[in-house]
Amino acid sequence: MANLFDPTTINGMALQNRLVRSATWEGMCEQDGRPTEKLANWYRDLAQGGIGLIVSGYTFVRPEGKGLPGKMGIHTDDFVGDYENLTRAVHAAGGKIAVQLVHAGGQTDAKNAGRQPLAPSVVQVDQFPEIPAELTKDEIIDIAAAFGEGARRARAWGFDAVQLHGAHGFLINQFLSPLTNRRTDEYGGSIENRSRFLLEVYQEVRETVGADYPVMIKLNAADNLDGGLELDDALYAAKKLAEAGIDAIEVSAGTPASGAENPAREKINKPEKEAYNLELAQRIKDMVNCPVMVVGGFRSYEVAEKALRENGMDYIAMARPLIREPDLANRWLQGDDSAAKCISCNGCFKPGLEEGGIYCVIEKKEREKAAKD
Numbered sequence: 001m002a003n004l005f006d007p008t009t010i011n012g013m014a015l016q017n018r019l020v021r022s023a024t025w026e027g028m029c030e031q032d033g034r035p036t037e038k039l040a041n042w043y044r045d046l047a048q049g050g051i052g053l054i055v056s057g058y059t060f061v062r063p064e065g066k067g068l069p070g071k072m073g074i075h076t077d078d079f080v081g082d083y084e085n086l087t088r089a090v091h092a093a094g095g096k097i098a099v100q101l102v103h104a105g106g107q108t109d110a111k112n113a114g115r116q117p118l119a120p121s122v123v124q125v126d127q128f129p130e131i132p133a134e135l136t137k138d139e140i141i142d143i144a145a146a147f148g149e150g151a152r153r154a155r156a157w158g159f160d161a162v163q164l165h166g167a168h169g170f171l172i173n174q175f176l177s178p179l180t181n182r183r184t185d186e187y188g189g190s191i192e193n194r195s196r197f198l199l200e201v202y203q204e205v206r207e208t209v210g211a212d213y214p215v216m217i218k219l220n221a222a223d224n225l226d227g228g229l230e231l232d233d234a235l236y237a238a239k240k241l242a243e244a245g246i247d248a249i250e251v252s253a254g255t256p257a258s259g260a261e262n263p264a265r266e267k268i269n270k271p272e273k274e275a276y277n278l279e280l281a282q283r284i285k286d287m288v289n290c291p292v293m294v295v296g297g298f299r300s301y302e303v304a305e306k307a308l309r310e311n312g313m314d315y316i317a318m319a320r321p322l323i324r325e326p327d328l329a330n331r332w333l334q335g336d337d338s339a340a341k342c343i344s345c346n347g348c349f350k351p352g353l354e355e356g357g358i359y360c361v362i363e364k365k366e367r368e369k370a371a372k373d
């Protein structure tokens with residue numbers, strides 16, 4: 001029976017346990033996307049904390065695919081030395097790291113993208129007020145190629161795997177979703193057509209890195225939006241990806257426009273509120289033959305173990321708990337299996353935007369209070 005601390009492998013990548021740091025934008029890069037020493041140290045600390053696999057913050061494959069300040073970029077060979085330092089730091093600490101490849105699509109603005117945002121169709125999405133331009137077929141082909149180039153760099157620079165970002169309303173998700181994809185060509189309309197871009201990106205990446213390198217995806221199983229991506233369409237995409245050879249699917253749901261059902265829900269303060277994407281993930285698991293990871297609100301050891309044992313999950317992914325406690329995996333392994341200390345307030349976003357990097361604002365307040373007392 002699966003246990004959180006089983007060693008496993010994903011297409012040759014050996015992992016020391018079934019706990020995954022889900023992709024978390026840290027806001028610690030230079031404005032052109034060059035990773036900093038601060039970011040390398042952040043990942044080193046996560047590796048030292050015993051997490052089985054780190055998935056990097058989302059990393060843009062082309063400059064206009066940048067969505068937030070301080071985001072990582074993998075669009076140029078210029079960053080080779082900085083990325084090699086980063087992957088070396090993780091490996092020296094005994095960890096494994098995948099890079100999450102993204103194009104933000106219409107979920108950005110001219111300030112970050114350096115131009116009018118590009119999207120499948122001219123549809124403005126909530127929280128991103130700028131009207132995007134519709135991608136031409138040539139641009140679609142170029143972006144798929146850029147995912148391949150990003151993956152090539154990732155493998156050459158020491159990343160152990162890549163993860164495509166097919167969730168949370170970014171470009172791949174925008175193609176999948178009927179709400180943001182109103183195209184009348186072969187990329188729009190039926191789910192076969194709406195998943196064409198995703199499958200082309202996957203093929204481009206697979207051909208570039210070869211069969212013996214892990215290629216994974218974070219996929220929305222639902223957008224939690226009226227008219228958005230629904231489970232049946234996500235099941236279709238997951239099945240096609242599994243048939244094409246994807247090595248793992250991490251299941252998430254929601255977009256920044258989904259209100260209380262956004263990807264990072266707040267106030268996860270009792271076990272019943274945890275694991276909020278688990279039912280969707282189980283439906284995907286029933287459809288595919290590759291490992292499935294689930295993310296969203298995991299806070300307690302028992303809930304995580306139960307998702308493996310009773311729902312057939314292969315990996316449990318967490319984001320916010322590891323901002324607060326980068327050594328959560330080791331703490332649990334060493335027998336202190338009390339719940340993660342994160343209170344799911346989302347206060348950590350703001351310092352990412354304003355102070356050159358995310359951190360747990362609650363922990364900081366507690367430290368300051370303790371120093372005063």
Ligand SMILES: Cc1cc2nc3c(=O)[nH]c(=O)nc-3n(C[C@H](O)[C@H](O)[C@H](O)COP(=O)(O)O)c2cc1C
Nearest residue numbers: 022023024025057058263264295296297318319320
């Ligand atoms: C500060 C912050 C940054 C995030 N950045 C990313 C990201 O780069 N890519 C991604 O797929 N999800 C991102 N997420 C979403 C998380 O990966 C995760 O899906 C969500 O927070 C729910 O998991 P949790 O309850 O364990 O935090 C981010 C979440 C937070 C709080």
Ligand code: SF4
Nearest residue numbers: 342343345346348360
């Ligand atoms: S600020 Fe701290 S407690 Fe709040 S969500 Fe972020 S990590 Fe969790």
